[in-house]
Each structure stands twice: as C-alpha cells, then as structure tokens.
Amino acid sequence: MGNDDTNRLANEGALSGEAFALRIMNSLFAFVGVLGVDGTLIDANRAPLEAAGIEIEEVRGKKFWDCYWWSYAEDVRERLRDACGRAAAGEVVRYDAVVRMRDDTRMTIDFQVSPLRDAAGRVSHLIPTAVDITERVRAEEELRESERRAQEAARRAKQERQLLDAVLEAAPAGIIVADVSGRLLRFNHANELLWGPAPFSENVEAYREWKGWWADQSSRHGRLLEPHEWAMSRALRGETVRDDVVSIEPFDKPGTRRTMLNSGAPVRDAEGNITGAVVAQMNVSALVAAETALRESESLFRALADNIAQLAWMTDETGYIHWYNRRWYEFTGTTLEEMKGWGWQKVHHPEHLARVLEKFRRHLVLGEPWEDTFPLRRWDGEYRWFLSRAFPLCDESGRVVSWFGTNTDITAQRDAEQALREADRRKDEFIAILAHELRNPLAPVRTAVEILRRLAPDEPRISRARDAIDRQVSHMARLIDDLLDVSRISRGKLALKKGPCDVSAVARQMAEDYRPGVEAAGLTLSIETAGSPVWVEGDPVRLGQMVGNLLHNAIRFTEPGGRVEVRVQRNDADGLALVSVTDSGVGIDPLLLSRLFDPFSQGEQDIARSKGGLGLGLALTKGLAELHGGGVAARSEGRGLGSTFTLRLPLSRSRQLEAPLNGARVPRGEPLRILLVEDNADAAEMLGSLLELQGHDVRVAYEGVSAVEMAREFLPEVVISDLGLPGELDGYAVARAIREMPELASSYLIALSGYASEDTRRRAREAGFHQHFAKPASIGELERALRDRRQGAPGSPA
Secondary structure (H helix, E strand, C coil): CCHHHHHHHHHHHHHCHHHHHHHHHHHCCCEEEEECCCCEEEEECHHHHHHHCCCHHHHCCCEHHHCHHHCCCHHHHHHHHHHHHHHHCCCCEEEEEEEECHHHCEEEEEEEEEEEECCCCCEEEEEEEEEECHHHHHHHHHHHHHHHHCCCCHHHHHHHHHHHHHHHCCCCEEEEEEECCCCEEEECHHHHHHHCCCCCCCCCHHHHHCCEEECCCCCCCCCECCHHHCHHHHHHCCCCEEEEEEEECCCCCCCCCEEEEEEEEEEECCCCCEEEEEEEEEECHHHHHHHHHHHHHHHHHHHHHCCCCCEEEEEECCCCEEEECHHHHHHHCCCHHHHCECHHHHHECHHHHHHHHHHHHHHHHHCCCEEEEEEEECCCCCEEEEEEEEEEEECCCCCEEEEEEEEEECHHHHHHHHHHHHHHHHHHHHHHHHHHHHHHHHHHHHHHHHHHHHHCCCCHHHHHHHHHHHHHHHHHHHHHHHHHHHHHHHCCCCCCCCEEEEHHHHHHHHHHHHHHHHHHCCCEEEEECCCCCCEEEECHHHHHHHHHHHHHHHHHCCCCCCEEEEEEEEECCCCEEEEEEEECCCCCCHHHHCCCCCCCCCCCCCCCCCCCCCCCHHHHHHHHHHHCCCEEEEECCCCCCCEEEEEEEEECCCCCCCCCCCCCCCCCCCCCEEEEECCCHHHHHHHHHHHHHCCCEEEEECCHHHHHHHHHHHCCCEEEECCCCCCCCCHHHHHHHHHCCHHHCCCEEEEEECCCCHHHHHHHHHHCCCEEEECCCCHHHHHHHHHHHHCCCCCCCC
16 A cells, blocks of 8 residues: 555544544444443444444433443443443443343443543543453353362362352453554553553554464464464454464563454445454453363362272262262272163162162252262172262352262271170170179178168177178179169160259268268268258259269278368359369379279279279269269379369259158058068078068068969068069069959059169069169168058059
C-alpha cells in the first residue's frame, strides 16, 4: 500500500474517527459500547444487539442498566448502576455477569466498564466491554466435576481444592486493535496484564518482537510463531481466527511463558474492505496447568491406590462401580468386565448378600457414609471377613457425585476377638464356679461360729478361736464378693439400687462398724462428719462397701500406734460430697500412684504376705464410684508419710432419710415352720441347728423331689433353699412347684446359694423367691428376712 493510500486512510480516520471506531466495534466478537457519564447508552456494536435480538434504536438513549440485557433482575441492574457510577468517578470496574439474550436465554460474560478521558483528563465517556465466557464457564464446570471425581483420598482434598480454586480464578481476556497496515493502535488493560509493557509494533513484520510458540499439541507444537502466523496477521489477510493456542513470553518477564487462547477477525468498512483487525486473547495457563496436574494427580492416586493394603473401588452417584484397585483383582481373581456395575455381588457370601445390598442402597439414598462387615470370596474359594466403608464425595451444593470405598481384611482380628470373647466367657464361668465352690464350705463354718457364739462357754481361748474363724470367713467372703464385683463392673453388669442417701450417716456407721477392727490393730479412729445430712443419689449398700474398702485398706497398711481418720464434707461450689479416709501408715510410692486402682495392683508386702488381699478393693471402689457418677483419688507425700483416699460423689437435692445400713440383732419372735433344702450335709446340719436354737420348727431335705413332697406335708411358713440341687429338680424348680400349691401361697421363699450373679438373682425372682442371699449369708440378714415373714403375708416375690 502506497503513501497516498496511507494518508488517505489516516485522513479518513481523522475525519470519521467515530465511524471508524464503530466499524472496529462491530467487527468484534466481544461486546463493546459507549455510554455517557450518566450511564446513558450512546452506541453499541452489533454482537450484543444481534445476540439479544434487538435493534440499537430500542436501547439507544436508555440508561444502560435498563436495557434488555440486564432487565431480568433488579439486583443485576443495581450492580451495573453501581459499576457505572464508579467508572464515572475514574475507576475501572470488572466482574463476571449474566445477561439476557434472544428468547430469554442467558449468557455469561467477562464484563468491564472503563472511563474514557478527554485531552484534559476528564472522564468524558464510559466504555463497557464484555467477552462471552459461557463456554469457558461450562468447561470450568466440567473440569470441576472431573476434579471432584478425583477426590478419593482425604489427604489430597486440600491440594485438589487449591487446584480447583486456581482454575476458577479464570484467566483474563485481552484485546488488541490494529489498522490495515498492522500497526497496533490500542491495547486494553487486560492485555497489558498478560504481556506487560508491550511495544506498539508499526507493521506485521515488526511482530517478530512478540515471542510466541505454538502450544496446540499439533505437529507444530513448540515451534516459534512467524510474524505472518499471529492471529492479527491472519485477520488482516481476511481470515477469521478462532482459538489459536500459543505460548507467549511477556515482555516484562523473560523466560516466563503463558498459554493463550487467541481469536481474531478483520475489521471491514461498509464496502467490505479490510480497514484493520482485532484480536481477543484469553490466558488459559491455569487451565492447561490444571489439566496437567489433574492427569498427574490421577496417575499418582492410582499408583497409591494400587499399593495400599485394602481393596478399593469407586462408584458413580447411583452406586455403579466403575473402578477397582489392583488389590481387588489380585484378591478376587476377577476382571473389570466381570466386576463393573453391580458385578461385585458374585464374590459376596450368599447368606449375607441381601443384607449388604439393602443397607448399601439405603445409604446411597441417604447420602451417608456406609460401613458393614461381611465375608468376600478369595480367588481360591476361601471366604475372608472384611470391614468395608464407603464415603460420599459431594459437589459444592452438597450433591453426591461419587463414592469411594475400601475393604479391609479383618479375618485375623475377628478370629482373635472371638477367641478373646470365648476366653472371657470361660473366665467368667470359672469365677462363678470358683465363687460357688468357695462359698459352699464357708456357709456351715459361719453358721457353726454363730452356734458356738450362742452355746459355747464364755472361755477366752474358745472366744478367740471363734472370733478368728469368724474374721477369716468374713475375709474369705469379702475376697469372693470383690472378685465377682470387679468382674461384673468390667462387663457392665453390676446394677445399683440408687435412691436418696445421707452419705455422712453411711460413712459414720461404717466407721463405727470397723472400729473394733481398727482398735484390734492397735490404731486410733476419729470420725468427722458434716453437721447436717449430705445427700447423694446412691446405693447405700455399695456406698458402705466403698467406705469399708478404704477403711480396710487403711488398717492393712498402718502399723500399730498409728491413726485412721474418716471425714465427710460438702463442696457446694463443685456440687460434690467428699468422703476421705486418711491414715498415718506406710504411704504410697509415687510410681505406684498411677496404677493404684488397677485390679490386682498392690504395694510391696513382706514374704509372709501378712497384710493379705488380692489387690481388688481399690479397683472395686473406683468402679463403684464411677457407677455413681463420681470418682476416687489417692494422695501421699511418699513412703512412710501416710496416705489419703477421697471419694467424690455428686450431691443430691433429696432430703429423704435412709434406714441404717446395718441394724442391731433382731430379737427372737414367734417360732416358724421352716423347710431347709440343702444338699451339703454340713451346711444343712449347721444352719438347721442354728434355726432350732432360735426356737423354729425345722425340717431338712437334701434334694428337690423330697423337698416338694415334704413341703406338701409340712406346710412350711418359710422355705430356705439352695439353688444348685442334685437330681431332677433344682432350687428354681422347687420354688415353682411350691408356688403352684394353693395351700403354700403365703410361704416366704429364700434362696441361699453360692451363685450370686445378677442373672442368678433374676432367675430366682422369676421362680418365686422373695429374697436371695449369697453364701455364707449374714446371720443378721437371715434373721431380718424371718422377721419380715413374721410381720405378715409376703405377697408377690420382690
């Protein structure tokens, strides 16, 4: 083109600048308009008008925010009105917006409104521009969906969210305008952000200043762009260029590359002559990098998933499995073709399949994490047990889009747990049988001691021997009870009979009960209780047992000449009752404090084990305190400095008085007809003799059948029966048979057994017994039971 032509075009541009600008605007795929400072639309290029199906006359002269594109929502208009106001003040405002197009369709645009200044620097016009990014948004949504499907492992969640955020940043679009000679006339702000301070090249040949390489994965990928290959050069030759992918080096960042998506088109005048060209550029570096990272992360995920110990799999939102890791195929000996979808049912045990399917489908509907345990068939036909879990992966709206699941082989663990449960069951059985076998011989001994107390002459040596036997029987019974109670607590099977209880009265009474033992050990006992009742919700028997255990412990580990102190306090600030037992004994080694309340844990003892015990008392106290909602703590300054044990129990608001824990000996009342059923001859003889000493008419049966016949003839008012009887009828059957006799409807039935579990007590109640006593029974308790019978008909069993 000659100089005359150039001058002519220059003059034409000078004389018809507005028309020239309008032609440029109309050639853009982007949306461009001109507004007055007050937001009135002066002009707009064809693209947004045609896309909306409107004519320029319909919107020219209107406020921009009242035009068709924005009129579908008030908040959209309000945001645009604000943007125009800020632009009029000199600010460039840019945001993504949704505009209304033909047939009420929607388009997402990258929108910007910029101030245009005159020669004096004043804002004379506003220039709104927009680029259609609907497809990019759709692509980003598809990419987000793809990335969400890659979020199988928890440790990758944060990394992939960051990756997704990077893609969502959305690369900006830049615009370059050139005249017909290729001289660059204008760059917009977004282009400056992409390229840095770029030169205004004078012609196409000068485009060598711009460094770009093909990045479209074609055969030319990586080759430097020649000047004539740029989208601008080709547009100037009349070509419409769409979506060239090139890698560029910004002018202000040598060595740094960005990947661009370039489009270009020629600008034509009314006669169709090319008068220039425009190029739109979008930075897709983040998108390309994200796709690369995603491919790499998917490869990494599969490498990790194939080498974990678990079997792993993925489903779509419906539960259709489309992927398994290598471990699955190695274990099952199957292929993806066999297993995809719902084919995994082939390797499930048929007895469990229906249950597994029902639960899995229910969790799919609920969208909640799924967990189940079931056997799967190995490649060799063996079934192994697996703990299986699946977790839903959700999109930003909370909709489940996929599931990730694992199967962990727990066969060995399950076998071990079953073995432990079986061992625990056998242990419980052994403890129960041991307790029974130990209780039975203790019962006649305790009864014999009571007979000696009532009949033997008051000779010191006999009294000492009798008392020694009584103490040892009580000690043995205590050890058995502690052993059983610790076992019950560990299994959660010890039940409390709680009610309002004055723990101050309980502690004082227990201390008085223990006073003879304290003084016999050469110790002094002091008791300090609150001036008024200290109420707790508790089982008075168990509360007394806890205080007794602490007193027993203090006596064992305090040398003669020492002291034992019992103190009860209220702590209203913390809502606690505090019961402390302090001794001046051997103290506690700091190393022992941490395990003091463990079962069978003991302090050092001499070789003769003169202090005795199994190390159960403190463990039992701890368990009982916790069942009451409290606790127990130990404190000691060290060896030889004594110790303090403190029970903490929640205070109650109740003010109901409780009966004393242990009453005085019941005076003899009217004689009763008593049937004693006991297969142990010594126990039967001793207890029968004691009852006869009290004036009762006693008959003895040694097995169940004869006991029932004797009851029918003797018509006893009270039946005291062992539960473990030989022959056809045990103690439960004897009770049921007696309950069926109308003539014995008022008989009072007492179970006396070496078995003392909650299950034994329940079965005794169901059989018709009114009370159950564990051997060796307290004579005082037995006398109180007989007193209850004397007071009237017992009615239904308790």
